[in-house]
Amino acid sequence: MTLPIRRTAVAAANVLLGAAAAACTAGQPFSSPAPPGPSSAGDASPAVRPFTLAATGDVLPHDSLIRQAHADAGGDGYDFRPMLAGAEPVISAADLAICHMETVYGKGGGPFTGYPSFRSPPQIAAALRATGYDSCSTASNHTLDDGPEGIRRTLDHLDKAGIGHAGSARTAEEAGTPTLLKAGGAQVAHLAYTYGTNGIPVPMDRPWSVNLIDESRILSDARAAREAGADVVVVSLHWGTEWQTAPDRRQLALGRALTASTTDGRPDIDLILGTHAHVPQAYEKVNGTWIVYGMGDQIAGAMVDHSGTHDPRGNESTIGRFTFTPPATPGARWQVTRAEFLPRWFNTATNRVVDLDTAIAAGDTALTSVRDRIRSAALSRGAAADGLVMAGPQGTPSG
Numbered sequence: 001m002t003l004p005i006r007r008t009a010v011a012a013a014n015v016l017l018g019a020a021a022a023a024c025t026a027g028q029p030f031s032s033p034a035p036p037g038p039s040s041a042g043d044a045s046p047a048v049r050p051f052t053l054a055a056t057g058d059v060l061p062h063d064s065l066i067r068q069a070h071a072d073a074g075g076d077g078y079d080f081r082p083m084l085a086g087a088e089p090v091i092s093a094a095d096l097a098i099c100h101m102e103t104v105y106g107k108g109g110g111p112f113t114g115y116p117s118f119r120s121p122p123q124i125a126a127a128l129r130a131t132g133y134d135s136c137s138t139a140s141n142h143t144l145d146d147g148p149e150g151i152r153r154t155l156d157h158l159d160k161a162g163i164g165h166a167g168s169a170r171t172a173e174e175a176g177t178p179t180l181l182k183a184g185g186a187q188v189a190h191l192a193y194t195y196g197t198n199g200i201p202v203p204m205d206r207p208w209s210v211n212l213i214d215e216s217r218i219l220s221d222a223r224a225a226r227e228a229g230a231d232v233v234v235v236s237l238h239w240g241t242e243w244q245t246a247p248d249r250r251q252l253a254l255g256r257a258l259t260a261s262t263t264d265g266r267p268d269i270d271l272i273l274g275t276h277a278h279v280p281q282a283y284e285k286v287n288g289t290w291i292v293y294g295m296g297d298q299i300a301g302a303m304v305d306h307s308g309t310h311d312p313r314g315n316e317s318t319i320g321r322f323t324f325t326p327p328a329t330p331g332a333r334w335q336v337t338r339a340e341f342l343p344r345w346f347n348t349a350t351n352r353v354v355d356l357d358t359a360i361a362a363g364d365t366a367l368t369s370v371r372d373r374i375r376s377a378a379l380s381r382g383a384a385a386d387g388l389v390m391a392g393p394q395g396t397p398s399g
Helices: 063-072 088-093 123-131 147-161 215-227 249-260 356-361 365-378
Strands: 003-006 010-014 051-059 096-101 135-137 164-166 179-183 186-194 232-238 271-275 283-286 289-292 297-299 316-325 335-347 352-355
Touching: 051 088, 051 271, 088 123, 088 316, 096 123, 096 232, 096 271, 123 147, 135 186, 147 164, 164 179, 164 186, 186 215, 215 232, 215 249, 249 271, 249 283, 249 289, 283 335, 289 316, 289 335, 297 316, 297 335, 316 365, 335 356, 335 365, 352 356, 356 365
Parallel strands: 051 096, 051 297, 096 135, 135 164, 186 232, 232 271, 271 289
Antiparallel strands: 003 010, 010 179, 051 316, 179 186, 283 289, 316 335, 335 352
């Protein structure tokens, strides 16, 4: 499957790994293009441009969001675009944008359900594309909520919308095909995995349906993606302890192990994006590689914790934005030369994503404490010392 070109430098293609076992997925096999050659006579080549990657947390459409989307569609269908509009300026401006599609899609005519077993309106896919997303991770604890058919419907609709996907698969062949996306002259591989599936067993006749977290497998898949032509390898992980701001021991240990792995002196993984905890978690540079332990829920209903108490942190999140710069020598690592986070809040009264800096600048100073709480979480493991900054209103650099 080849996805449409978006903005100035993004297209997506998938390269079949002839010998790779159960890597992440997106569409049909595609022949890998030859690596771009150098430009002539010192001209600036589009093949060596830096690129920006923006990523967001869980898309978790509870019943209240389904009702809102139906109302936003005028009672005829479902329209999630207004809900996501607060993220669009940043997402559409990035060269490459990645979301986490937490749930699976129901049949076209419904019924659609929220927690605990999700079947979401498939119109979400078109809204994600309109917002500017290029690829979504689809490995989560809800991937098997509607069995293999739920996976098929979800990936079919993402394909139709022109969005790549990683973490679940319709066929064994698809499961052996890494998701490759083009950005700024780089081939970017997107891989995705989940800690589990809420006790629903992975079908024995479809062991490749969803990717489960396993250190050796993630590294094998990352190396295979690199062999398939990936210059940058991005791994989405659905992990961590719900409602815990601090990353747990497994996150810390796995993050260290994955970022320490190298092949011929080059790191196997270039960025880790975390979801699942429902609350914003820290950013940290580990072994020279950025990890976002948890971006929080991008869209979700009013969240309650395990005790049944409403927890406003469940509607707080960050957008992670990373600028990748080409290597000085061929075959070396693309370096992250700027790392940023952008605080966001989902207003459950209006069911809209809110750019907190813009809202505060417009006079809603009551949201200052929300922004400050998110900033505290993002910086809680000392990332400021490694250059992480909070971007300003509408994603403008803050210095």
